[in-house]
Amino acid sequence: MTRESPTENEQPSRRLARELRGQITAGDLAPGDKLPSERALAAEHGVARNTAREAVRLLADEGLVTAEHGRGVFVRGKNRLMRFGQRRYARTLRRETGLSPYRAEVEAQGRTPRVECTSITRITPAPEIAERLGIDPEAETVVRRENWYYADEEPMQVGVTYSPWHIVEGTPVADSAKMGKGSLYARFEEQGYAITSIREEVTARMPTPSEVAGLAIPDGVPVLDVTHTGYDEHGRPFEVTVFVMRADFNALDYRMSVED
Amino acid sequence: MTRESPTENEQPSRRLARELRGQITAGDLAPGDKLPSERALAAEHGVARNTAREAVRLLADEGLVTAEHGRGVFVRGKNRLMRFGQRRYARTLRRETGLSPYRAEVEAQGRTPRVECTSITRITPAPEIAERLGIDPEAETVVRRENWYYADEEPMQVGVTYSPWHIVEGTPVADSAKMGKGSLYARFEEQGYAITSIREEVTARMPTPSEVAGLAIPDGVPVLDVTHTGYDEHGRPFEVTVFVMRADFNALDYRMSVED
DNA sequence: TAGTGGTCTAGACCACCAT
DNA sequence: TGGTGGTCTAGACCACTAT
Numbered sequence: 001m002t003r004e005s006p007t008e009n010e011q012p013s014r015r016l017a018r019e020l021r022g023q024i025t026a027g028d029l030a031p032g033d034k035l036p037s038e039r040a041l042a043a044e045h046g047v048a049r050n051t052a053r054e055a056v057r058l059l060a061d062e063g064l065v066t067a068e069h070g071r072g073v074f075v076r077g078k079n080r081l082m083r084f085g086q087r088r089y090a091r092t093l094r095r096e097t098g099l100s101p102y103r104a105e106v107e108a109q110g111r112t113p114r115v116e117c118t119s120i121t122r123i124t125p126a127p128e129i130a131e132r133l134g135i136d137p138e139a140e141t142v143v144r145r146e147n148w149y150y151a152d153e154e155p156m157q158v159g160v161t162y163s164p165w166h167i168v169e170g171t172p173v174a175d176s177a178k179m180g181k182g183s184l185y186a187r188f189e190e191q192g193y194a195i196t197s198i199r200e201e202v203t204a205r206m207p208t209p210s211e212v213a214g215l216a217i218p219d220g221v222p223v224l225d226v227t228h229t230g231y232d233e234h235g236r237p238f239e240v241t242v243f244v245m246r247a248d249f250n251a252l253d254y255r256m257s258v259e260d
Numbered sequence: 261m262t263r264e265s266p267t268e269n270e271q272p273s274r275r276l277a278r279e280l281r282g283q284i285t286a287g288d289l290a291p292g293d294k295l296p297s298e299r300a301l302a303a304e305h306g307v308a309r310n311t312a313r314e315a316v317r318l319l320a321d322e323g324l325v326t327a328e329h330g331r332g333v334f335v336r337g338k339n340r341l342m343r344f345g346q347r348r349y350a351r352t353l354r355r356e357t358g359l360s361p362y363r364a365e366v367e368a369q370g371r372t373p374r375v376e377c378t379s380i381t382r383i384t385p386a387p388e389i390a391e392r393l394g395i396d397p398e399a400e401t402v403v404r405r406e407n408w409y410y411a412d413e414e415p416m417q418v419g420v421t422y423s424p425w426h427i428v429e430g431t432p433v434a435d436s437a438k439m440g441k442g443s444l445y446a447r448f449e450e451q452g453y454a455i456t457s458i459r460e461e462v463t464a465r466m467p468t469p470s471e472v473a474g475l476a477i478p479d480g481v482p483v484l485d486v487t488h489t490g491y492d493e494h495g496r497p498f499e500v501t502v503f504v505m506r507a508d509f510n511a512l513d514y515r516m517s518v519e520d
Numbered sequence: 521t522a523g524t525g526g527t528c529t530a531g532a533c534c535a536c537c538a539t
Numbered sequence: 540t541g542g543t544g545g546t547c548t549a550g551a552c553c554a555c556t557a558t
Contacts, residue, residue, distance in 0.1 A: 011545090011546065011547085012546085012547075013546075013547085037523075037524060037525080038524080038525070039523090039524085039525095047547080047548085048547060048548045048549060048550090049548090049549085049550090050546090050547070050548075050549085051546080051547060051548080053525085053526090054546080054547085056525095061466060062466055062468065062469070063465060063466050067524095067525060067526090068524090068525080068555090068556090069524075069525050069526070069554070069555050069556080070523080070524050070525060070526095070554070070555030070556035070557080071523095071524065071525080071555080071556060071557085072523090072524060072525080072556095073524090073525080081463065083461070086516050086518055089518040195518055196517060196518060197515065197516065197517045197518060198515070198516060198517075198518060199513070199514065199515045200512075200513075200514045200515075201343070201511060201512070201513050201514075202462055202484070202511060202512040202513075202514070203341065203484070203507055203510070203511040203512070204464030204482045204483070204484050204507035205323060205482065205507060205508070206321060206322055206323050206480050206481075206482060208322065209322070220466050221466075222464045222465065222466060222482035222507070223464070224462075224463070224464050247463055247464035247465060247482070248465070250463070251461060251462060251463040252460075252461070252462040252463070253459070253460075253461050253462075254459065254460045254461075254462070254514050254516065255457065255458070255459045255460075256346050256457065256458060256514065256516040257456060257457040257458075258346055258349040258455055258456060258457060258458060271526090271527065271528085272527085272528075273527075273528085297542075297543060297544080298543080298544070299542090299543085299544095307528080307529085308528060308529045308530060308531090309529090309530085309531090310527090310528070310529070310530085311527080311528060311529080313544085313545090314527080314528085316544095327543095327544060327545090328536095328537090328543090328544080329535070329536050329537080329543075329544050329545070330535070330536030330537035330538080330542080330543050330544060330545095331536080331537060331538085331542095331543065331544080332537095332542090332543060332544080333543090333544080
């Protein structure tokens with residue numbers, strides 16, 4: 001599969017990257033190990049520092065190493081993945097643990113979860129949101145609720161939930177002071193909107209500069225972009241949540257039957 | 261959300277990147293437009309060529325532009341997404357159209373699909389595969405079937421299917437000459453394995469060098485990595501397929517009910 | 521303070537593309 | 540052929556980290 005033999009006329013930066021990659025995959029450089037400094041690599045291999053730097057950049061783009069300013073370049077470990085699927089919304093999970101699915105998943109990994117609602121505003125929905133909520137964006141406003149999800153104080157995900165104003169007006173969903181414990185979906189259920197079916201549209205992309213800053217995303221790590229729509233027992237959509245997750249820490253796990 | 265105001269002490273490369281990004285998002289530079297050459301950008305903004313180049317690299321990493329050797333740097337258009345979900349496996353789709361779900365999706369977009377099976381081999385499965393197939397990797401071999409998916413001759417996905425030898429021995433699944441038309445799942449069904457439920461584990465990552473080469477993936481485009489397991493009516497797994505898809509052309513669309 | 525990565529300069533040559 | 544991006548050199552200064 002992966003061809004790792006030297007090519008003729010191979011460029012110095014590629015050659016150096018290939019050598020380092022080999023040491024990483026062979027285990028000579030283990031996760032957490034520090035690579036030689038760019039200056040040392042340059043001297044040892046008889047290239048300019050910028051060339052050694054380019055080699056390191058290639059590895060960073062592949063997600064194999066992470067550079068830390070002033071400290072060095074380190075081999076990235078395999079990260080524990082948090083897996084989220086439709087069980088995220090299961091009622092039994094909420095009833096048995098009293099925990100939101102995010103908290104349950106993080107605690108299961110022995111880490112400390114924290115969820116912070118950073119803003120609740122009332123806005124005119126973007127067309128994509130209004131379309132999924134089945135409302136007229138010019139006639140109805142929505143409540144926009146931004147949640148940040150941390151594990152051991154490291155940011156993992158951002159979720160922005162949109163819900164029609166007429167559904168959440170006066171409820172805890174629209175007022176952080178009244179949210180209480182447990183899942184957002186418990187609050188929806190109390191308002192008569194029990195989540196019964198969902199749609200999840202998944203894609204991946206590189207993070208925007210503000211996402212890099214907000215989620216502290218290292219180089220070479222993409223994000224999963226999940227647009228989730230929740231439907232009640234009558235098939236009516238009542239909330240859309242756009243999740244942005246670090247792809248190196250998060251995965252999705254769906255199990256479903258195949259319809260005829 | 262996105263902060264695009266100049267910062268004090270902003271670095272020249274970031275400043276130039278921000279200006280170009282602004283022109284792109286404002287529409288002054290439309291999809292398909294060519295950016296000024298690196299040398300022109302450098303001269304116009306009074307920076308070294310390497311600095312202009314760094315600015316372009318930042319935009320490429322965000323997926324906003326693509327550099328084409330010898331031609332120039334171009335603004336990337338929004339790509340049509342092909343959406344795949346559990347309907348991919350629905351029997352009615354196979355029966356009504358006689359097409360594989362991939363072909364159906366691509367034709368629906370007015371493009372020309374092609375699927376090529378590049379290799380069929382019999383191997384000892386990797387532990388992750390054996391685990392999902394519920395077999396002992398030391399006691400049983402699997403058939404490995406590699407399929408490449410194209411749209412207008414542009415590679416979109418690779419899918420590698422693993423199935424226990426005892427299930428596919430002597431069947432068209434293990435012999436490309438006998439495959440015939442239609443979906444692989446039609447062939448499985450003929451062998452008594454009707455796909456009834458599925459599990460899909462989704463994550464995203466940057467492509468490996470060989471994936472970059474094989475799928476012709478531009479800079480700054482991640483891949484979706486989907487491990488799919490197919491189960492028959494008795495809940496027994498009979499095939500695992502690992503899909504690698506360009507994230508800028510592919511999306512996943514799942515609809516499912518939430519269990520109690 | 522010494523060592524690290526981050527950025528920048530001002531050149532050079534090469535590989536690719538269109539004309 | 541001229542213009543483009545791709546790479547490389549050999550320096551320089553800055554920002555961050557650890558001691």
